[in-house]
Amino acid sequence: MSFTLSRRQFLLSGTAALAAGALGTLPSWAQSANLRLIFWGGQARADRTYGVVDLFTKDHSDVSIDGEFLGWADYWPKVATQTAGGNQPDIIQMDYRYIGEYARRGSLASLDSFVGNGLDVSSFDEDQLRNGTIDGKLIGVSLGVAAGATVINTKVLDDAGIDIDPMRWTYDDLLTQGPKVSQKTNGATAMAPDGSGIELLFENWLRQKGKALYADGQPAFAPEDVTEWFELWAELRDAKAIISPDEQAIDTGQLETAPLVRGKSAMNFTTSNQLVAYQTLVPDPLGIGIFPATAPDSKGGHYRNSSQYFALSSTSAAPEKAVEFINFFVNSPEAAAILGVERGVPASSAMRDAVAPTLDERSQMVVKYIADLGEIAGDVPPTPPASAGEVEVALKTKSQEVAFGAQSPADAGPAFYDQVIESLGRAS
Known part of the structure; x- marks a missing residue:
């Protein structure tokens, strides 16, 4: 629009x-x-x-x-x-x-x-x-100044009996507690959207593992990292901790189509500055927290960017x-x-x-x-290479193929990696 x-x-x-x-x-x-x-x-x-x-x-x-x-x-x-x-x-x-x-x-x-x-x-x-x-x-x-963040409908989580520390919550929390939201709402709402196609979230996860998206204009991750990423979200999908592929596909990137706004998820993975805009569209009170951590004390995934x-x-x-x-x-x-x-x-x-x-x-x-990120945050990564925008779109597309069963995580990981290599090579 x-x-x-x-x-x-x-x-x-x-x-x-x-x-x-x-x-x-x-x-x-x-x-x-x-x-x-x-x-x-x-x-x-x-x-x-x-x-x-x-x-x-x-x-x-x-x-x-x-x-x-x-x-x-x-x-x-x-x-x-x-x-x-x-x-x-x-x-x-x-x-x-x-x-x-x-x-x-x-x-x-x-x-x-x-x-x-x-x-x-x-x-x-x-x-x-x-x-x-x-x-x-x-x-x-x-x-x-902004950073990656999870915007949270606190009422939905409270109604489902979920109590998490928004500055320390983990992927394990999403896996074990996420199904409670679906059960409480008879499947109408999930705890989180499907984040497998969100580049900023993928980068955050890589950084927690000591890796990165790019280094010297080349991918700083391996095909097996992408496979592991898609497998993680497949497990969350099977557990009904996140929304269905059909519901995720409706999200076009506009706030009005986000699962959080449509009442389909209790969260949205975004940037910290978006909390204000989301609150204008959601009647329930919203809170803010980090992206899921790989472990409660994990550091380095987030960074304060422009x-x-x-x-x-x-x-x-x-x-x-x-x-x-x-x-x-x-x-x-x-x-x-x-x-x-x-x-x-x-x-x-x-x-x-x-x-x-x-x-x-x-x-x-x-x-x-932004202040509370403190030592959780790491250094801002270098400016991405040309075609970084193309890679962002490719991740979203590949994640949808996996979610709908058109490709397995084992095949999608190397396939996406090859797309990244091709895109960066073409741009250079």
């Missing part, structure tokens, strides 16, 4: 659909710069983003900003198509899987010349600047104005109050201080979760 809203459309209508159909953008003669912005996310993120757009354009009458947002699965094909067609938006929300690839292809501009000259990163955490630096150039401005970045298109006709908006987005206390921690805990210490008094209970949970 795709929505495109200009600032004027957002202001004059209570719903995106009505505004898009009823209004156009302001006349071109009234604007000296008409910027385009694209990002992934749901309606809650869009509302916050367009709220900041409103603040910015209110004091910058010479700028209009047309925004477009899509779900994760639709977003990257759209960005790729626009890039190939020479029609990139000025400001592009980027993910760590893709930012290196787009930067090295010359699609994203270096921001170094703007630092101290329109872009203030003086209060940014050093690791957040490092995360957005590709080949020695600052390419992406971090929009928040949830996403704003990057500047190398073809932008108004780069100074685009950077001015990005700077406002990450450094204005008024913007921080609107954004909260939906995109992650602010990367700027000054903005963290500014937003802290405004946070609601769920937002405070996110901040506390």
Whole structure:
């Protein structure tokens, strides 16, 4: 699903659909710069983003900003198509899987010349600047600090008599206690979704085993690791600790289709900043915890990453104005109050201080979760190689083949590994 809203459309209508159909953008003669912005996310993120757009354009009458947002699965094909067609938006929300690839292809501009000259990163955490630096150039401005996390419907677990420590729970807990949710709900709800196709979860599991997804542009795991991963989820599936393949297939990557939102699972494996968005869609109280651990005291699986970045298109006709908006987005206390921690805990210490008094209970949970990771967290991995996005899609596809019985874990492990080798080789 795709929505495109200009600032004027957002202001004059209570719903995106009505505004898009009823209004156009302001006349071109009234604007000296008409910027385009694209990002992934749901309606809650869009509302916050367009709220900041409103603040910015209110004091910058010479700028209009047309925004477009899509779900994760639709977003990257759209960005790729626009890039190939020479029609990139000025400001592009980027993910760590893709930012290196787009930067090295010359699609994203270096921001170094703007630092101290329109872009203030003086209060940014050093690791957040490092995360957005590709080949020695600052390419992406971090929009928040986040980490892999499990969002939990605490009421469903309580009703099923499940008591787990959200910062120490394990795959064994999921296997032994998971069936209780299915039994309590007569099969209507499972404890967790099927995480076998989630790259971030797979990477977390590998890191707990002392391995990684990539090293020097090559896979840092073996075919037998993938087989073991698929076998783990097959055991959970057989125990009815996770949802069925049919239910998992409905999840398209948009929040509205997530099993947690549809009431089909008591959990969702995601990133910490998504707790806020999920709570807007789920009536029951939600909590947050780590991804399942391989053992209660396991460390190193998680890491504090940049949830996403704003990057500047190398073809932008108004780069100074685009950077001015990005700077406002990450450094204005008024913007921080609107954004909260939906995109992650602010990367700027000054903005963290500014937003802290405004946070609601769920937002405070996110901040506390990032702090509580403590020694559980390891180092941020290097920027993934080109085709990392392709590998992410391949894992999801292969996991579905295993879940539906089209391929055994023993065959799927080597098959997926070969796909990774082929994808990385093609990209290099």
